[in-house]
Amino acid sequence: MARERKFSLEELYKQVKPLLLNNGYEGFTFSHLADALNVARGTIYKYFENKDELITAYMIFEMEQSHKELQQISHISDFNGQFDFLITFMFQNSNLHRLIEIGKQVQSSTEVVKKNKQRLMEMQIDMYKHLQDFISLGKQENMLKPHLPDTLILGYIFQSIAIPNHFGIPQSVWVSSIKEMLQSGMFAHNN
Amino acid sequence: MARERKFSLEELYKQVKPLLLNNGYEGFTFSHLADALNVARGTIYKYFENKDELITAYMIFEMEQSHKELQQISHISDFNGQFDFLITFMFQNSNLHRLIEIGKQVQSSTEVVKKNKQRLMEMQIDMYKHLQDFISLGKQENMLKPHLPDTLILGYIFQSIAIPNHFGIPQSVWVSSIKEMLQSGMFAHNN
DNA sequence: TCTCAAAGTGACAGTTGTGTCATTTTAACT
DNA sequence: AGTTAAAATGACACAACTGTCACTTTGAGA
Known part of the structure; x- marks a missing residue:
């Protein structure tokens, strides 16, 4: 009816x-x-009762998709493969970052909003766990410098998508440059 | 009176x-x-006539201080010194970045606002010029990889301050880790 | 002490957004 | 064709912010 x-x-x-x-x-x-x-x-x-409820609900929706996508990382066995996967993932989810920032502005008001925020928090932790495993694997395989803080390594990878490409450098050059930068930095190793 | x-x-x-x-x-x-x-x-x-005028005026005020500070970089002759200076500068002006983002939301309305935005633009370009010189020096001294886009190198340096230190890693460790990351990346050089 | 112009005030009208709810529309199911 | 409940509507009351302006306060200087 x-x-x-x-x-x-x-x-x-x-x-x-x-x-x-x-x-x-x-x-x-x-x-x-x-x-x-x-x-x-x-x-x-x-x-939706109000703006906060709508926004948090939307965030959960968006997060769930990204989360599912990221979970695929555990099906890749070697570190280099995971590294490539992660770079690709980042560029395909480049606005996730900004959305999370916006999400932080939601003040828990209703009970529902609190629950949604809780759920989002859990999802972020869960995603972080996957990434943590990635770092661990990298250090285990002697691919990543063991003394660098895990959170810095992750942070760096994620921040790199936010670098504004003001001068319109071609995507392929841009991405490969970023990969190189992450892997071996900007200093020429001539010493 | x-x-x-x-x-x-x-x-x-x-x-x-x-x-x-x-x-x-x-x-x-x-x-x-x-x-x-x-x-x-x-x-x-x-x-102030309105919000936009106030905000852009404030931004100019804030920018001018940072700009003056950054100008000191030209008094340093060697690249390594400039590199260190820049890292310090970034951490001391960590919210400049966010302020610039907020500034972008100002829609030019009044004539005054347009002028202020113009002035801000010029200051940004001027700051960028200083940094461009820094990159040039680095490449000239064979310290920086010549094939990496200048704008990516700069972007990378500036994004690094935005990495959230969620787990409260001590400032000294954090900063030195960032420097290492910028210089030689996250990969262990075991091959 | 008096003057007066800059500095400050608060009330007013207008705009935009919020949340509610009685009422209307719609189409699936009798 | 008629029933009915979900879906949609738009008007209402309220709250917050904006920009203006006639008016009051203040203190330096004549």
Whole structure:
């Protein structure tokens, strides 16, 4: 007996993404989203109590996809393969980073929001565990410098996608340069 | 015949900084700032037409200080000295980065705002020139790999300050690890 | 001590966003 | 064709921020 919905949750999330990335947490409004969905603002309140609930729910959705993708890393046996996989993963999920930053701006208000934030936290820890295994493998195989802090190694890999390519250097050059930089740094080894 | 002012521009800027860093562009309001200064909101309008004008003016103020500091780099003759100087500079100006990001959210509206943005742009270019010289020197002295794009090298150095030190690794270890990472990467050179 | 202009105030009108809810629309199922 | 419950709507009350401006306060200088 139910009337057909004008939009699915997936469609909604798809609209949320650019709005959130372009306007940030504070700049994101139900009005904008309603416009993007060609729907009255009130309608969205049928599915989400408020902005924080919507945003955290969206983040979980986005995270779940990335998480699933990243899990594939454990099916690769050698370190070099994992390293390549991780670089590719990063470039394919380049805005995940910014979304996480935006997510930090959500103040836990409702019980639901608290639960969502909890869930997100768990997912991040879980992802981190996978990456930790990657680092461990690298150090075990004597591929990574053992004295560098794990968190710095991971941080470096993740930050590298955020480097702005202002001068439009071709993607292939850019990516291979980043790989080289991560592996052996910027100093010429002439000494 | 003028009455004494309740706050100086410097005092105002000092209050702007945390408000902007904590709440972002959209989250920054004249009300908050007025509260922080113990002043009526209307008072601030005596000095700034609107939010964009205030924020860009503040950015110029902040930039000028960093710029002056960075200029010292040209007094250092050798590349290694400049490299060390730059790392120190970055850590002392760790939020400059975020401020520039926030600055990008300012839509040019007034004529004054446009001028301020223009001025900021020029300062950034000027700073970039100094850094460009640094890279050139490094390549000339055969210290830096000649095939890596200059903008990537610079980007890499600047991103490194943004790596979150979640696990509270001691500052000295952190900084020296970052230096090593930049110089020779994360791979053990065992082949 | 008086003057006066700069500094500061707070009330007003306008805009934008929030959350609610009584009402209307829709289509699947009798 | 009629029923019905989910889906959608849009108006309402409220809150926060913006920009303006007539007015008040203040203290340096005549």
